[in-house]
Amino acid sequence: xxxxxQILNNIRNQIVASVDHPGLAGEWIRYDDRVExxxxxxAAVGGTxxxxxxxxxxxxxxxxVPAFAAAKKVVSLCGEVAGNVDFAQIDDPHKLEDxxxxxxxxxxxxxxxxxxxxxxADVKHRVIYFIPQHLSFIVPAPQDAADAIVDNxxxxxxxxxxxxxxxxxxxxxxxxxxxxxxxxxxxAHGARSLNVFFLRQ
Amino acid sequence: xxxxxxxxxxxxxxANDARAHWHDQALWFVREKRDxxxxxxxxxxxxxxxxxxxxxxxxxxxADYLEEFERNATKLGAVxxxxxxxxxxxxIVLSLLKKIDAKRIVKSKSMLTEECHLNPFLEExxxxxxxxxxxxxxxxxxKEAPSHIVLPAIHIKKExxxxxxxxxxxxxxxxxDPNYLTEAARNHLREKFVAADAGITGVNFAIAETGxxxxxxxxxxxxxxxxxxxxxxxxxxIEKLVPKAADLSVFLRLLARSATGQPITTYSSHFHxxxxxxxxxxxxxxxxxxxxxxxxxxxxSLKCIRCGACMNTCPVYRRSGGHSYGTxxxxxxxxxxxxxxxxxxxxxxxxxxxxxxxxxxxxxxKIDLHHELLEWRGEIRKRGQLPIxxxxxxxxxxxxxxSPWLFGVVGAIGRWCLRxxxxxxxxxxxxxxxxxxxxxxxxKQSFRELYQIHESKKASDE
Amino acid sequence: xxxxxxxPCYIDQxxxxxxxxxxxxxxxxxxxxxxxxxQTCCGQPMANTGCSSDAKPLAERFLEIFSPYQYVVAxxxxxxxxxxxxxxxxxxxxxxxxxxxxxxxxxxxxxxxxMKVDAWGGAYPHKVGLHSSCHGLRELEMGKPSERVGPxxxxxxxxxxMIDQIELVDPxxxxxxxxxxxxxxxxxxxxxxxxxxDRLRDHLGAGAEVLTAADMxxxxxxxxxxxxxxxxxxIKHIAEILNESEAKS
Numbered sequence: 064x065x066x067x068x069q070i071l072n073n074i075r076n077q078i079v080a081s082v083d084h085p086g087l088a089g090e091w092i093r094y095d096d097r098v099e100x101x102x103x104x105x106a107a108v109g110g111t112x113x114x115x116x117x118x119x120x121x122x123x124x125x126x127x128v129p130a131f132a133a134a135k136k137v138v139s140l141c142g143e144v145a146g147n148v149d150f151a152q153i154d155d156p157h158k159l160e161d162x163x164x165x166x167x168x169x170x171x172x173x174x175x176x177x178x179x180x181x182x183x184a185d186v187k188h189r190v191i192y193f194i195p196q197h198l199s200f201i202v203p204a205p206q207d208a209a210d211a212i213v214d215n216x217x218x219x220x221x222x223x224x225x226x227x228x229x230x231x232x233x234x235x236x237x238x239x240x241x242x243x244x245x246x247x248x249x250x251a252h253g254a255r256s257l258n259v260f261f262l263r264q
Numbered sequence: 265x266x267x268x269x270x271x272x273x274x275x276x277x278x279a280n281d282a283r284a285h286w287h288d289q290a291l292w293f294v295r296e297k298r299d300x301x302x303x304x305x306x307x308x309x310x311x312x313x314x315x316x317x318x319x320x321x322x323x324x325x326x327a328d329y330l331e332e333f334e335r336n337a338t339k340l341g342a343v344x345x346x347x348x349x350x351x352x353x354x355x356i357v358l359s360l361l362k363k364i365d366a367k368r369i370v371k372s373k374s375m376l377t378e379e380c381h382l383n384p385f386l387e388e389x390x391x392x393x394x395x396x397x398x399x400x401x402x403x404x405x406x407k408e409a410p411s412h413i414v415l416p417a418i419h420i421k422k423e424x425x426x427x428x429x430x431x432x433x434x435x436x437x438x439x440x441d442p443n444y445l446t447e448a449a450r451n452h453l454r455e456k457f458v459a460a461d462a463g464i465t466g467v468n469f470a471i472a473e474t475g476x477x478x479x480x481x482x483x484x485x486x487x488x489x490x491x492x493x494x495x496x497x498x499x500x501x502i503e504k505l506v507p508k509a510a511d512l513s514v515f516l517r518l519l520a521r522s523a524t525g526q527p528i529t530t531y532s533s534h535f536h537x538x539x540x541x542x543x544x545x546x547x548x549x550x551x552x553x554x555x556x557x558x559x560x561x562x563x564x565s566l567k568c569i570r571c572g573a574c575m576n577t578c579p580v581y582r583r584s585g586g587h588s589y590g591t592x593x594x595x596x597x598x599x600x601x602x603x604x605x606x607x608x609x610x611x612x613x614x615x616x617x618x619x620x621x622x623x624x625x626x627x628x629x630k631i632d633l634h635h636e637l638l639e640w641r642g643e644i645r646k647r648g649q650l651p652i653x654x655x656x657x658x659x660x661x662x663x664x665x666x667s668p669w670l671f672g673v674v675g676a677i678g679r680w681c682l683r684x685x686x687x688x689x690x691x692x693x694x695x696x697x698x699x700x701x702x703x704x705x706x707x708k709q710s711f712r713e714l715y716q717i718h719e720s721k722k723a724s725d726e
Numbered sequence: 727x728x729x730x731x732x733x734p735c736y737i738d739q740x741x742x743x744x745x746x747x748x749x750x751x752x753x754x755x756x757x758x759x760x761x762x763x764x765q766t767c768c769g770q771p772m773a774n775t776g777c778s779s780d781a782k783p784l785a786e787r788f789l790e791i792f793s794p795y796q797y798v799v800a801x802x803x804x805x806x807x808x809x810x811x812x813x814x815x816x817x818x819x820x821x822x823x824x825x826x827x828x829x830x831x832x833x834x835x836x837x838x839x840x841m842k843v844d845a846w847g848g849a850y851p852h853k854v855g856l857h858s859s860c861h862g863l864r865e866l867e868m869g870k871p872s873e874r875v876g877p878x879x880x881x882x883x884x885x886x887x888m889i890d891q892i893e894l895v896d897p898x899x900x901x902x903x904x905x906x907x908x909x910x911x912x913x914x915x916x917x918x919x920x921x922x923x924d925r926l927r928d929h930l931g932a933g934a935e936v937l938t939a940a941d942m943x944x945x946x947x948x949x950x951x952x953x954x955x956x957x958x959x960x961i962k963h964i965a966e967i968l969n970e971s972e973a974k975s
Contacts (some may be wrong), residue, residue, distance in 0.1 A: 065346070066346045066347060066348045066352060066550075067346035069348055070330075070346055070348055070502070070548070070550045070554060071327045071330065071331070073550070073554040073555070074326050074327040074330070074502075074554045074557060075327045076558075077554065077555075077557045077558030078558060079323060079324045079326075079557055079558065079563065080324065081324050081325075082317065082320040082321045082323075082324045083317075083321060084317070084318060084321045084507060085313070085314050085317035085318060085321070087314070087510055087511070087513065087514065089307055089310055089311075089314065090307060090310075091307055092305055092306065092307060104527055107527075108526065108527065108530070156491060156492055157458055157492055160454075160458055173528075175305075175517070175527060176517075176527035176528035177527060177528075178528055178532070183539070187540075188491070189487075189491045189539060190487075190488065190491035190492055192487065193484045193487045193488045193491060193531075194488065194491075215513070215517070216512075216513040216514075216516055216517050216528075217510075217513040219513065220509060220510040220512060220513045221510070223509065225471070225474040225476050225509050225534065225536050226474075227340070227536070227537075228340045228341050228536055228537030228538070229536050229537070230533065230534065230535055230536070230539060231533075231534045231536075232487070232531050232532060232533040232534060233516070233528060233531070233532040234530065234531055235526075235527065235528045235529070235530050235531075235532075236530055237530070238482070238483055238484040238530055238531075239482050239483070239530055240398045240399075240446060240482060240483050241415075241482075241524070242397070242398040242399035242402065242415065242416070242417050242446075243398070243402075243417070243422050243425050243442040243445055243446065244290065244421065244422045244442060245290050245293060245294065245415075245418075246422070246442035246443075248442050248443050248446040250446070250447075250450065251398060251446060251449075251450060251482065251483035251484065251485070252396070252450060252453060252454070252457070252483045252484045252485045252488050253483065253484030253487070253488065253530070253531070254484075270914070271913055271914050271915075271916070271917075274914060274916055274917050275915070275916035275917075278916040278917055278920050279916070281920075284920065285924075288924075292899070299872065299873070302873075302875050303875050305875070306875070308875035309874065309875055309876060577873065579902055579903045579905065579921050580914070580917050580921075583917050583920050583921065584917050614776075615909075615910070615913055615914070616914060616917075617907070617910070618860070618903050618905060618906065618907025618908075618910045618918075618921075619774060619860070619861075619907060619908075619910075620860035620864070620903035620907070621860055621861075621863075621864035621865065621871075622860070622864075622871070622873060622901075622902075622903065624864070625864060625871045625873035625874050626873040638773075638774065638776075638812075640776075641774070641775060641776030642776040642778050643776070644776055645775070645776035645777055645778070646776075650775070650776055650777075654775055654777075654909070654913075655775075655777060658771065658772045658775050658777040658780045659777070659780055661767070661771060661772065661780070662769070662772050662777070662780035662781070662783060662784060664766075665735065665766040665767040665769075665784055666766070666783055666784065666787065667766075668763065668764045668765070668766055671735065671766045671767070675735075675738070675739040678739070679739060679740075696912040696915040697911065697912055697915075697950070699915060699919075700915070700919040700951060700954060701919065701922075701947065701950030701951050701953075701954055702949070702950045702953040702954050703950065704740045704741070704946050704949065704950065705740075706740065707740065707741075707742050707743070709742060710738050710739050710742055711733050711737060711738040711739075711741075711742035711745035711746065711761075712733075712738055712761065712763055713742075714742050714745070714746055715745070715746075715749070715761045715763075718746070718749065
């Protein structure tokens with residue numbers, strides 16, 4: 064008998080009383096001002112939120128970020144900001160090793176935990192979310208920034224579907240660690256800074 | 265082989281009072297962060313209830329969900345393997361690595377691979393395995409085991425990290441700045457990420473409905489480790505399953521808040537199938553879990569999502585250190601899991617607990633940890649593994665307490681001795697109570713005697 | 727109201743004054759209090775050591791002894807928790823057992839929930855720290871443990887707050903275990919004593935002159951440590967404070 068069948072048989076031989084799935088309905092938290100709450104939580108986890116109305120505004124804000132001004136190799140997958148790396152032409156993700164700054168699109172944000180959701184549907188190398196020294200996300204916001212922010216994770220999963228081979232991740236702030244005496248250090252392996260732009264259209 | 269038991273190991277840790285207090289405070293700090301995060305959600309207790317029910321439901325239909333997961337993961341292009349024990353798990357990993365002649369592996373945190381002792385197994389085969397979580401890398405360089413499942417290096421001081429990094433990463437001697445040391449590790453591990461032939465990760469959650477899996481880190485090490493090399497091996501215990509993707513809403517809200525007091529981990533990555541041109545292998549490991557499933561007493565421990573909150577809150581763990589448990593998973597949950605593998609070797613762990621119940625109240629999936637520990641005590645007694653120094657006094661006390669007369673006599677003699685014996689006859693090596701504590705003062709009369717006087721006085725007053 | 731006193735074995739032998747304080751508090755409130763003299767021990771030490779077969783006869787005795795009474799009250803959260811939360815293993819289905827569980831109370835619970843006490847006559851002009859003993863707190867749910875989210879409450883604290891001139895102090899860790907834990911106190915002597923000393927220092931740091939709790943077992947351990955270290959801290963069971971404050975007025 065294969066290990067698979069042995070394991071499954073052993074499980075099926077156990078007497079376990081049936082328990083119903085509880086369902087996911089609940090009075091889950093909502094915020095009066097999602098934008099403000101999101102910005103507060105993101106700040107608490109080391110990131111910065113901006114609400115902007117134009118590409119020029121994004122660029123103006125980015126120019127305030129020293130790491131952007133100093134960046135030699137910039138990947139941008141957003142039309143609003145130009146990069147200097149032809150991402151589509153890169154065949155091996157290892158070649159992204161020295162990217163200083165990346166500007167990437169995100170789909171929506173979550174107020175309760177400061178996260179944005181991104182996936183690799185249109186992103187050839189998913190490592191671009193993790194390998195750049197610094198990272199910015201641009202989240203399209205139809206009219207108001209609040210439109211791009213859900214209150215909680217329950218609402219977040221209502222927006223997601225997972226039917227096909229794909230990678231997606233919630234990113235909440237820059238990479239961090241507190242493994243040395245619980246001292247928080249920003250910039251463990253991934254991005255050393257994270258800016259999130261809500262672009263009102 | 266006689267292995268050191270918890271009381272001896274703990275006493276050794278406690279003997280360094282300053283360090284034990286430093287350790288206690290570091291973990292209490294995490295517990296306080298967790299408290300602030302928990303109260304930020306008024307629905308916290310409902311979330312715990314829901315999480316607990318989802319896990320119980322999953323366990324009750326585990327075989328169906330495993331098959332559903334396998335089907336869906338396969339459809340997405342992943343390869344699913346089954347391992348009944350640690351040995352088989354390790355061999356599967358080895359065969360996958362050999363197939364592509366992989367020599368350099370990066371691995372993110374996985375308690376399962378610790379449980380299976382994967383690292384030494386692969387190293388014996390000449391394969392370099394680099395733990396990429398900073399805490400794990402620190403203990404790996406120091407040739408130690410993690411002392412906590414979420415904070416593997418919580419027992420190590422920054423000065424010691426500095427020494428270790430000076431030796432292995434050529435950092436400047438005496439520079440203890442966590443920023444500087446983390447930066448050094450970042451640069452060192454970047455080289456490892458870029459050079460890796462394969463990436464191994466643990467799994468926080470696997471989704472039956474979609475065939476996907478979720479890996480949570482703060483550092484981004486799991487993601488970096490599997491998005492450069494072509495081969496991703498994900499190792500998971502079968503209890504990591506949840507039925508639906510939407511169930512994750514509950515678990516991701518609880519996990520990081522309970523673990524480190526963050527609203528969510530920095531990265532909560534959902535892997536559905538391999539990346540284009542890559543391979544994703546998922547190893548489903550039993551290693552004793554299916555046996556726990558049938559036990560109504562201990563089934564609850566399969567709900568565990570490995571947040572470590574029970575360790576952070578446990579007043580014994582905080583003061584005795586993770587290594588005193590002598591297990592991969594220490595603390596309250598470890599003291600339940602370890603005896604289920606070998607109750608003789610780990611017989612002292614269910615007793616390394618005051619039954620205070622803080623772990624049960626902190627647990628995000630409502631495992632009744634302290635009651636399970638109590639159950640284990642009974643089980644260890646039943647298996648004849650309790651030393652006679654414990655069973656005999658209990659037998660005698662029970663016998664004595666069944667006779668109020670005998671109880672009264674023994675009590676009176678005891679009290680008399682306490683009043684009249686010289687100190688040396690009371691405080692000596694055979695009286696662990698008196699090592700650091702005074703004995704209670706001994707009254708001349710017991711309550712039952714005073715009560716008699718009280719009653720007769722009442723009668724004469726009337 | 728008829729109350730059978732359940733006086734834990736070690737209180738009977740070592741802290742009779744706690745039993746007497748309990749008796750007086752209840753009598754002062756008009757309870758018809760009796761002490762069934764055949765009682766000894768609830769069996770918790772055996773049960774907590776895993777020796778269920780040694781605990782069982784004591785649970786059976788307990789049921790037999792206390793069945794006839796309207797209420798059973800004990801000045802110990804831990805021993806009451808043994809009856810209410812852990813006797814099922816021995817007595818499930820026995821006649822009178824469900825009733826026994828429903829009518830057995832820890833003293834503070836009894837005063838607050840059954841007697842509906844909402845005022846206390848006396849005064850106690852001291853700085854008092856309350857140690858929230860774990861079994862009362864978590865097994866009997868006499869208060870909200872700090873890990874849980876919800877409205878804060880504590881039955882022992884509510885009673886203490888009713889006393890005039892009492893000054894209650896707040897330790898930094900509101901409900902950490904003292905490290906007694908029954909046989910843990912000797913089996914894990916090192917950790918147990920460190921835990922106890924930490925609790926004492928926390929309360930001393932908060933300015934406590936008197937440390938109290940609803941469980942004398944925790945206090946016995948803390949008293950032993952405090953005395954050895956010559957800490958300026960009086961140890962009193964909550965029944966003693968309640969009784970003394972009232973007796974003085």
